[in-house]
Amino acid sequence: MTCPYLSYRTSADSESFDEARAYCGAAERFVQPMRADICNDRFELDHAEDCGIYVEHASDDPDVSDPAVSTTAGGDS
Amino acid sequence: MSYERFLADDPVVVTAALTGGIHGKEANPNLPETPEEIGKAAAAAEEAGAAIVHVHARTDNGERAFSTARFQEIDDAIRRYADDVVIQHTTGATAAPTEKRHRSLRTDPPPEMASLDMGPLNRYDRLTSENTIATIDALYDEMADRGIKPEMEVFNDGHLNEVHGLLDRRDLGDLPYATLIFGPGTLTRPRPRNLLNAVDNLPEGALFNTLGFGRHQLPFATMGILLGGNVRVGLEDNVYYRQGELAESNAQLVERVVRVADELGREVVTPDQARDVLGL
Numbered sequence: 001m002t003c004p005y006l007s008y009r010t011s012a013d014s015e016s017f018d019e020a021r022a023y024c025g026a027a028e029r030f031v032q033p034m035r036a037d038i039c040n041d042r043f044e045l046d047h048a049e050d051c052g053i054y055v056e057h058a059s060d061d062p063d064v065s066d067p068a069v070s071t072t073a074g075g076d077s
Numbered sequence: 078m079s080y081e082r083f084l085a086d087d088p089v090v091v092t093a094a095l096t097g098g099i100h101g102k103e104a105n106p107n108l109p110e111t112p113e114e115i116g117k118a119a120a121a122a123e124e125a126g127a128a129i130v131h132v133h134a135r136t137d138n139g140e141r142a143f144s145t146a147r148f149q150e151i152d153d154a155i156r157r158y159a160d161d162v163v164i165q166h167t168t169g170a171t172a173a174p175t176e177k178r179h180r181s182l183r184t185d186p187p188p189e190m191a192s193l194d195m196g197p198l199n200r201y202d203r204l205t206s207e208n209t210i211a212t213i214d215a216l217y218d219e220m221a222d223r224g225i226k227p228e229m230e231v232f233n234d235g236h237l238n239e240v241h242g243l244l245d246r247r248d249l250g251d252l253p254y255a256t257l258i259f260g261p262g263t264l265t266r267p268r269p270r271n272l273l274n275a276v277d278n279l280p281e282g283a284l285f286n287t288l289g290f291g292r293h294q295l296p297f298a299t300m301g302i303l304l305g306g307n308v309r310v311g312l313e314d315n316v317y318y319r320q321g322e323l324a325e326s327n328a329q330l331v332e333r334v335v336r337v338a339d340e341l342g343r344e345v346v347t348p349d350q351a352r353d354v355l356g357l
């Protein structure tokens with residue numbers, strides 16, 4: 001599952017691109033390509049564990065869905 | 078001692094790191110990402126004086142790509158636009174499976190050079206690029222099988238031990254080549270004394286390349302030229318021309334370092350001369 005803050009956009013503020021790029025709704029900016037692999041949970045990455053921006057925002061954001069948050073807990077339920 | 082190479086007027090090899098694997102057009106819209114853009118950037122960098130281009134692959138929207146097919150597309154574009162520049166592929170791939178890191182070595186023909194990260198380093202606040210000894214050996218062995226020269230990337234002084242270790246384990250030939258890297262985080266602190274120390278701790282006879290990240294790119298390149306080393310510049314490592322002013326292109330950064338080398342009396346080599354200097 002990808003990060004709930006992730007969207008793909010061609011523009012935001014004054015920046016625009018030909019191809020839609022990863023945009024972080026928490027940080028309100030386009031995401032670096034290396035970090036986009038975290039946002040998309042590629043390879044063994046998990047945005048809930050591996051992204052500090054997510055961890056910081058999710059803790060006080062009621063809109064973040066529970067399943068994404070629960071992956072942080074280690075899944076021992 | 079490397080300074081002897083300066084006194085002997087040994088020529089300098091300039092590498093242009095065109096794209097990288099971390100930031101993209103969101104950091105500088107002039108950073109090339111598609112094969113077409115990378116091909117044209119390589120040609121312009123070569124024209125400006127770069128003998129080697131260091132290559133990473135991206136998808137069309139700038140995200141990291143690791144497939145042999147994508148590296149092949151890029152190499153084909155470089156050969157279409159550039160004259161005779163030496164192609165050096167990355168084998169770096171933070172957090173991606175080790176198997177993917179071998180794929181850049183499998184183009185036809187293989188790249189003449191490839192990077193070999195010599196140990197772990199942190200990325201962001203929660204990732205580590207592992208680079209175990211087993212990974213280094215496996216990547217090196219495939220490079221050796223394919224006739225690819227490794228460019229050993231030394232991100233901190235501990236990695237210098239790993240360079241000596243690899244030379245103990247494997248026969249790298251007469252001219253081992255290491256890039257000494259300075260910057261933030263896990264990297265060696267970018268201070269002149271640390272460059273001198275790193276150069277002093279290289280294996281006997283090793284050639285070195287000098288790389289400072291961000292604002293340290295120009296001063297470290299200049300010091301590297303004075304110490305008889307080679308230099309790497311480009312948008313992978315530094316997106317600014319000067320503080321607050323984005324670089325217009327990789328070629329612009331190459332042109333500047335070529336002017337510095339020229340003022341300091343070191344000839345900048347062509348790709349063919351670089352093949353001789355580095356024993357490719």
Ligand code: SF4
Pocket residue numbers: 003004005006007023024025026027031035038039040047051052053054055
């Ligand atoms: S993983 Fe991190 S950077 Fe990516 S969208 Fe989520 S919060 Fe933003």
